[in-house]
Amino acid sequence: MTKSSPTTLAERLETGFATARTLAEALPFIQIYDRETVVIKYGGHAMGDAETARKFAADVVLLKLVGIQPVVVHGGGPQISAMLERAGVKSRFVDGLRVTDEATMEVAEMVLAGAVNKELAHLISQAGAEADVRGVGLSGKDGRILLAEKATRTRKDPDSLIEAAVDLGFVGEPRHVDPTLIRALIEAKEDYIPVIAPIAAGLDGATYNVNADSAAGAVAGALAAKRFLLLTDVEGVLDGDKKLIREMSRADAKKLIDDGVATGGMIPKLETCIAALDAGVEAAVILDGRKPHALLVELFTDHGAGTLIR
Numbered sequence: 001m002t003k004s005s006p007t008t009l010a011e012r013l014e015t016g017f018a019t020a021r022t023l024a025e026a027l028p029f030i031q032i033y034d035r036e037t038v039v040i041k042y043g044g045h046a047m048g049d050a051e052t053a054r055k056f057a058a059d060v061v062l063l064k065l066v067g068i069q070p071v072v073v074h075g076g077g078p079q080i081s082a083m084l085e086r087a088g089v090k091s092r093f094v095d096g097l098r099v100t101d102e103a104t105m106e107v108a109e110m111v112l113a114g115a116v117n118k119e120l121a122h123l124i125s126q127a128g129a130e131a132d133v134r135g136v137g138l139s140g141k142d143g144r145i146l147l148a149e150k151a152t153r154t155r156k157d158p159d160s161l162i163e164a165a166v167d168l169g170f171v172g173e174p175r176h177v178d179p180t181l182i183r184a185l186i187e188a189k190e191d192y193i194p195v196i197a198p199i200a201a202g203l204d205g206a207t208y209n210v211n212a213d214s215a216a217g218a219v220a221g222a223l224a225a226k227r228f229l230l231l232t233d234v235e236g237v238l239d240g241d242k243k244l245i246r247e248m249s250r251a252d253a254k255k256l257i258d259d260g261v262a263t264g265g266m267i268p269k270l271e272t273c274i275a276a277l278d279a280g281v282e283a284a285v286i287l288d289g290r291k292p293h294a295l296l297v298e299l300f301t302d303h304g305a306g307t308l309i310r
Helices: 006-032 044-048 050-065 077-086 102-127 180-186 212-222 250-258 266-278 294-300
Strands: 037-042 069-074 133-139 146-150 153-156 163-166 171-177 191-197 199-202 207-210 227-232 283-288 307-309
Touching: 006 294, 037 050, 037 212, 044 077, 050 069, 050 102, 050 133, 050 191, 050 294, 069 102, 069 180, 069 212, 077 102, 102 133, 102 191, 102 199, 102 207, 146 207, 146 212, 171 199, 171 212, 180 191, 207 212, 212 227, 212 266, 227 266, 227 294, 250 266, 250 307, 266 283, 266 307, 283 294
Parallel strands: 037 069, 037 227, 069 191, 133 191, 146 199, 171 207, 227 283
Antiparallel strands: 146 171, 153 163, 199 207, 283 307
16 A cells, blocks of 8 residues: 555545545435336436546446436437438427438437447446446337327417418327336346337337437336436526526426426426326426436435426
8 A cells, every 4th residue: 555644644534434424324315215216317418428428327327236226218319410410411390399201210210229329328337347237228119118109299370370280200209108128127136227218119100209308207107216307408497586496396397387487498398297297206306417426416415406396
């Protein structure tokens, strides 16, 4: 062992005691979530940062090792856009959903169920190598996990004010989740962590690209998860004064939408959380996935890291 000066040794001891205090403070929360299922939606631009992705993977492995059953559902919109741009294809969006023709659907499946899914599963397996924790990459088409039907949207013509249907192509809405394969993995004697891409088989036999938030919420509901954690690019839900709301009820969330306080992309996120609660999830949380260890702060501290909706 290399000799250290007293100051350096003291600093190391203090760091060690601080780590021990953190672990001791986390114990009550670890017991609350012991053997419980936590569904995590991972997406947004945080996925594009390699170091953030590695830290996320390590945090998910830690959850598994302390007795929690994590299930990851991921997005990949920026990655799809980048691939389409390289192919010279310009994307068009309606209400935040990418209009998806047959060629775009092929790219979306290749990126989501291929590159993004396998890389995230690999990062989890790397982070858990010493304890033999393994990420298992799946898409919603595997084992009939996720069935969807074609999404429908309408738009009002600004001149005639007539509502007209908008064809989004191969964009789907989740209609049924079969959790059999997911449960087999998380309940196996081996330490598997399912990593699911939001590509679904259609009720009509087609393949559909499903919004990752919606897919994750549907999976959380089917598993009756203890927590549904929706990692995104914002701090959480803000009130009318732009201050973070730490906790709210399902009714509060609906009121934010009805009163116009929640706007833009936060509306479908809140709607997804409400739907998950209705399906049997105990609580949902919207939090900033760009912050290192946000998962651990949310689950293992009394103040959390985002907005909790009960």
